[in-house]
Amino acid sequence: MHNRSNVIYVYDGSFEGLLCCIFESYEKKEIPLDIKTENDNPVLFNIKEIITDKEKSQRVYKSLGLNVSPEARRLFTYGFLCDIPDREMLLYKYARLSFKYKSKITNMLVNDTVDRLNKAVKHLTNESHRFIEFVRFSIYGDVLVSVIEPKNFVLPLISDHFCNRFMNECFMIYDKTHRQALIYKPNSQALIIPLDDFKEPEAENTEISYRKLWKGFYDAIAIEGRYNPRCRMNHMPKWYWKNMTEMKEDEQNIEHKQLNA
Numbered sequence: 001m002h003n004r005s006n007v008i009y010v011y012d013g014s015f016e017g018l019l020c021c022i023f024e025s026y027e028k029k030e031i032p033l034d035i036k037t038e039n040d041n042p043v044l045f046n047i048k049e050i051i052t053d054k055e056k057s058q059r060v061y062k063s064l065g066l067n068v069s070p071e072a073r074r075l076f077t078y079g080f081l082c083d084i085p086d087r088e089m090l091l092y093k094y095a096r097l098s099f100k101y102k103s104k105i106t107n108m109l110v111n112d113t114v115d116r117l118n119k120a121v122k123h124l125t126n127e128s129h130r131f132i133e134f135v136r137f138s139i140y141g142d143v144l145v146s147v148i149e150p151k152n153f154v155l156p157l158i159s160d161h162f163c164n165r166f167m168n169e170c171f172m173i174y175d176k177t178h179r180q181a182l183i184y185k186p187n188s189q190a191l192i193i194p195l196d197d198f199k200e201p202e203a204e205n206t207e208i209s210y211r212k213l214w215k216g217f218y219d220a221i222a223i224e225g226r227y228n229p230r231c232r233m234n235h236m237p238k239w240y241w242k243n244m245t246e247m248k249e250d251e252q253n254i255e256h257k258q259l260n261a
Contacts, residue, residue: 002025002026002029002030002031003029003030003031004030004031004033005030005031005032005033006033006046007030007032007033007046007047007048008032008033008034008035008036008046008047008048009021009024009025009032009034009035009036009048009050010035010036010037010038010040010047010048010049010050011035011036011037011038011049011050011052011088012037012038012052013037013038013039014052015057015077015080016052016054016057017050017052017057018035018080018088018091018092019056019057019060019061020050020051020052020053020056020057020060021035021050021088021092022060022092022095023053023056023057023059023060024048024050025092032048032092033046034086034088034089035088035089035092036088037088060095061073063099064076064095064098067099067102068098068099068102068103068105069102069103069105069106071106072098072103072105072106075094075106075117075118075121076091076094076095076098076117078121078124078125078157079091079094079117079120079121081124081152081153081154081156081157082120082121082123082124082152082153083151083152083153084116084120090113090116090117090120091117093113094113094114094117097111097113097114123151123152124152124154124157125157127150127151127152127154128152128154128157128158130237130240131148131150131154131158131240132158132161132162134236134240134243134244135148135158135162135173136243136244136245136246137171138200138203138207138211139204139206139207139210140200140201140203140204140207142170143170143171143172144166144169144170144171144172145171145172145174145200146171146172146173146174146243147173147174147176147198147200147243148173148174148175148176148177148243149175149176149177149239149242149243150175150177150178151177151239153175153178153180154175155173155175155178155180155182155192156192158173158182159182159190159192162182162184163184163190166184167186168186169184169186170184170185170186171184172184174195174198176198179194179195179196179197180192180193180194180195181193181194181195181198211245214245214246215245215246218246
């Protein structure tokens with residue numbers, strides 16, 4: 001039996017580190033009061049630092065797949081990419097339920113923990129699909145560059161699509177929200193690396209010409225009689241507009257009208 005404790009686990013913020021927190025809980029037969037990252041500045045009282053150990057993390061990860069189900073493990077893994085309050089404790093509770101109820105966990109939709117995680121992962125996957133559609137690249141020399149501002153950490157989910165789509169190109173997708181960048185060059189493995197800050201260079205004449213052509217194409221295929229801003233925002237939420245070439249002008253016009261209303 002696990003005993004509730006007043007200890008707070010502190011880990012390095014990595015997926016493997018969180019798995020080690022779960023391992024520690026089962027090994028010590030204790031339920032932590034909370035799980036925080038090193039960047040959360042947790043209180044100094046009753047802190048337990050959890051060291052990331054690859055072997056321990058692998059044991060927990062394999063157990064989630066073999067002893068529970070591949071779907072439960074997928075949900076847990078995707079949950080780590082979600083931007084949700086108390087993410088670590090939500091995943092910890094889900095892991096405990098998984099080990100208790102095995103494959104039945106995926107059908108326990110009335111359980112609050114399972115329901116919250118399912119909704120968070122659905123939001124993540126929907127957002128990743130939208131970024132596959134809404135990412136816009138600019139050309140700087142021989143490199144394609146895009147800046148995105150997702151709410152969830154979508155780079156791992158969209159990586160394969162863009163690496164396959166632009167397999168002969170060098171490109172970077174910079175996640176401004178999470179300060180991470182997807183880097184790819186031909187005949188090389190794609191990498192997701194930390195990048196604290198990135199500022200796009202000034203656009204060259206070729207890039208400016210491409211932007212004008214794309215904007216002209218977007219305007220040309222529009223049907224004036226079917227202009228419906230509300231419908232457009234339903235399919236292309238305004239959240240994405242700031243980094244979309246064809247929408248920047250409309251966003252500026254809307255903000256100007258709002259200021260002068």
